[in-house]
Amino acid sequence: MTKPPLTLYLAAPRGFCAGVDRAIKIVEMALEKWGAPVYVRHEIVHNKFVVDGLRDKGAVFVEELSECPDDRPVIFSAHGVPKSVPSAAQARNMIYVDATCPLVSKVHIEAQRHADNGLQMIMIGHAGHPETVGTMGQLPPGEVLLVETPEDVATIKVRDPGKLAYVTQTTLSVDDTAGIVAALRARFPDIVGPHKEDICYATTNRQEAVKAMAPKCDAMLVVGAPNSSNSKRLVEVGARAGCAYSQLVQRSEDIDWRALDGIRSIGITAGASAPEVLINEVIDAFGARFDVTRELVETAVENVEFKVPRVLREAV
Structure with a gap:
């Protein structure tokens, strides 16, 4: 049986941003340096697949510092923490590494x-x-x-x-x-705003790519987690930009094929904490059902990289 034709528009940029990349690297390097277990306060990034992968390597995810023992390193998630958290870690003489995205730290400062x-x-x-x-x-x-x-x-x-x-x-x-x-x-006419927009480059870039892609598509899927703010915003931006069906999926198994019956074009993007492996899994699922022609919709090229903290670059 011949497969129906489908134009698959792939947004660029999509997926991991520099802050997420750095946060994941911090957990992996901490495990290398100090061995398992390493504790992480809150999900390091909002993606179950990423969190489960790090858990398998020996990361223990907790919601509060009080759940961590004094004698094991703790990492603070990419989203940032209140000032009281590092203060409490210092009071307990804990080894801690702050994986807060530098663009979030900029807002704190x-x-x-x-x-x-x-x-x-x-x-x-x-x-x-x-x-x-x-x-x-x-x-x-x-x-x-x-x-x-x-x-x-x-x-x-x-x-x-x-x-x-x-x-x-x-x-x-x-x-x-x-x-x-x-x-x-x-x-408040006298209110003071940021010197430079607080919304990060990655959020802005992913939304711009969706705006360019959405009007071409019968449907659009955002690969991301339901607790990921930037992923949920991409779904909203897609719907507003003219795509009648704009949905969030965590993995290919979440795709509602009945809702996509009869489509001729699909747009695919991913939130900043979704790894490329999950995006490829979704693309492959469409390849199994359709005769796919791929088109890249690229609105920006990202080459941002953030260094990991010095404590992890030093030898044990």
């Missing part, structure tokens, strides 16, 4: 600098997301106000409308964030 200048902080982010928790935890309780939507801006109570600054979670939708920033500027 920014928040602290604004606070030192007497400004109250407003954070644009998602409540409960580890990155938001970590950034808000850089300053004392109450010093950072969270807004998630333009509507939230109307109801926040600030100390002094003339002494405000804002930062954002790095994995948000560029378009959604622009709407919230506009609402902040309308209500």
Whole structure:
């Protein structure tokens, strides 16, 4: 039986970003340096396949520092942690390695600098997301106000409308964030913004590739985890950019083939914490069912690389 034809559009950039790459490397190098077990506070990155792979190598994932013994190294996830966490690790004389993405650390430094200048902080982010928790935890309780939507801006109570600054979670939708920033500027004309956009290059690049790809596609799949903020934003961006069917899948087994019946074109991308092996698995699944013609939709070339902390580059 002949397979139906399908044009498969592959977004570039897609998948791993430099911060995720560095965080995974940090866990692997820590296991090499100190042996198993190495503890990791929170999932190192939001991807089950990656986390399970590191667990098999001897990483132990916990939610809180209190679950870690004093005598084993602990790694803080790429999303960043409140200041209280490294302080608690120091108080217990623990070996710890901070795998916070340098672009998240930049936001932490920014928040602290604004606070030192007497400004109250407003954070644009998602409540409960580890990155938001970590950034808000850089300053004392109450010093950072969270807004998630333009509507939230109307109801926040600030100390002094003339002494405000804002930062954002790095994995948000560029378009959604622009709407919230506009609402902040309308209500607080003197609010101070970041020198350079807080939304990271990888998030922006992946969203731009989806915007270019989505109008060509009958359907679009984002390979990523349901707890991955940047992956979920890609699904939303795809739907908004004109793709009627835009869905998140963790692996090829999650594809709803009935929903894709009769399609002539599919777009495939992946969140920043999804490895290429899972993307290839999805592509192969389409190759088994369709006569696939592949087209790359490339909107940027990434060559960013972040160094791992010095403690891991030193010999045992």
